[in-house]
Amino acid sequence: MDAVDIKGMMQGMGEAARAAAAELAFAPADAKRDALLAAAEAILAREADILSANARDMEFGRQKGLSPALLDRLELTPARVAAMAEGLRAVAAQEDPVGAVMAEWSMPSGLDIRRVRTPLGVIGVIYESRPNVTADAGALCLKAGNAVILRGGSESLHSSGAIHECLVAGLRAAGLPEDAIQRVPTRDRAAVTEMLTMTGYLDVIVPRGGAGLVGLVQREARVPVFAHLEGIVHIYVDAAADPEMARTVILNAKTRRPGVCGSAECLLIDRAFFAAHGAPFLTDLMEAGVEVRAGAGLTGSVPATEEDWGREYLDMIIAAKLVDGVDEAIAHIRRYGSQHTESILTEDDAVAERFFARLDSAILMRNASTQFADGGEFGMGAEIGIATGKLHARGPVGAEQLTSFKYLVTGKGTIRP
């Protein structure tokens, strides 16, 4: 396909998505739930087709020389297929956000005012190798009454296609417009370029993937973007931290899954804590196989350099630094952080309050592992991603944050003096 064809194809998908969104906006909650449940059924029934499509993608990936980590993300197993179906059911079981009354009040003029949730419209999702994003993103967009255009990674073309067919089967079974969930059927990168500027058709774009993809989308998109570029996650160990709790939480925050965005990347340790208790968690980390890049006064695997502050490793590496109290920790995080997630370990309420008030990350935690930075762990059923921007969506983005609202105003022939 040449560039002109791609443009025409994408515009056609955009038109179809707009039309589907106009219908979906007032689709009954039951129909959307039925579509998700039917899609889950279809995924289980077609497990063999999905796995064989995935085998083709894996073969393509091996020939392309993808790293073992990327191949692992691409691979589907019966357990992963079952988890996708389970995810669809979890979203189906959530309360329908559309039509919910967010606020309701009356004015002295005689007007009764309600603010109610509405769908956003049409969402574009651009992702990399994980095929399950097809199911998660499609389901969340549908739940919120939005049409969606999915553009999966070129490696997962066949897997995503097979999953997408199940979603469409669900829409069909529930009598909803099939164009509500569309998928870009080509590996051509021109489709991505086109999506980024389709302001007439897309209301928002959600990129899911590495910093390369997200950075490209954030730089080039004319359509608004919900995303985070990096998760430079800090844990501050306060003078009043419980030393045993610090050991448990820090080990979990780094090693449970070092490659997720909520994995801790930098420890800030109060000097008074260190003087009283040392830093036994650094030893724990090193024993667990983590490379500790230690600032002045601390003993780690290697010394930290200036480049280690504000670095997202997504790996079994962590930076550590001594600071003078919560204010120096706050200053460090403001300078080097990415406003994703930070945690304070302390038994002192006033210090915790200061950390919560003076930092402005999407998620601030106290005495908890940063690995909880996840829509499911926040009770959202699933997430389409985590946003660090401050407009509209922030933190884990579930169905509710994929909505807008409108005001419904009722009078009795009321006129304005």
Place this chain on the structure above:
Amino acid sequence: MDAVDIKGMMQGMGEAARAAAAELAFAPADAKRDALLAAAEAILAREADILSANARDMEFGRQKGLSPALLDRLELTPARVAAMAEGLRAVAAQEDPVGAVMAEWSMPSGLDIRRVRTPLGVIGVIYESRPNVTADAGALCLKAGNAVILRGGSESLHSSGAIHECLVAGLRAAGLPEDAIQRVPTRDRAAVTEMLTMTGYLDVIVPRGGAGLVGLVQREARVPVFAHLEGIVHIYVDAAADPEMARTVILNAKTRRPGVCGSAECLLIDRAFFAAHGAPFLTDLMEAGVEVRAGAGLTGSVPATEEDWGREYLDMIIAAKLVDGVDEAIAHIRRYGSQHTESILTEDDAVAERFFARLDSAILMRNASTQFADGGEFGMGAEIGIATGKLHARGPVGAEQLTSFKYLVTGKGTIRP
């Protein structure tokens, strides 16, 4: 000043605004309220200075050949100065949105999660001749804990300057950073061009003014924009409308103030209503001096042409058209509307529900005058504008919609399995 100087000046203002915003984010509610009350005092105390600055602007405006309507917008009187002070007090009296807990829940993991309001950051306001926008916009941004950069119309340079000094006096009296409310001190248009792309410093831009200004900002800005380009406001007179109520509401919706964005621009009249009751409100409108541009089958001042559908007159002109029921009205509004405000006149609940569900304007009304499309009338104390976009802010934008949020998560040494 040359372009390089303007760029440097604006970047400097941006840096200062960022620093002020970081402090404002945790400023006590009392300090913000005190600043607003002190600013109101200063405005009353300096009435003479403000009026004499305004006299210089009026002289400049007359020499520039501004229309009487524009000169009226520019002019300040003792009553208008008092109204500005009153507006500041009204915003001061509103509840502080920052820190408010929007939602609070616990998870089976043991985490307690709160979603709390935070300021957005730094807001840019670009407006035309009305000097009072300086006070309103400055006050709303401060209330929500945001720093603001104000760029008023070149005609109102001295008036805005005098009002801005009062706001700064308020900040100073309350011990808040003076850079929280900054004003671009030049008529040079290069400052506007610079603001539109200051994505590193501004979180959002609010343009206040005519379609020329708003269109320019919407087209050129790289910073997100809260605005409406046009208010193509429709009223649908249903078969089940009360004929007397229709007369009262329609006359008010057009003639109370024909130049505001909530003024009705197009009447859609159900054929069955017309067969039963005629259209006495068209006669009322014409007697009140309104030019009625009437579609086929209706008698008005002149016949309507295709160009009259989807037209914003902001004047004593209205279009009128016969339609076959609510669905044809909905189709017309979808095709020609601007998603600002529409009203349905009907006693039939099911028809009203259909109108509310199937249209997606920021404000939908039933049996009420569209002149109520205003933040004050919605109970927001004041508004910085009305937004028709679907991201973040929609409808009248008050202090609450100038905020973002963050999640505060508390555990007890909680780790993720």
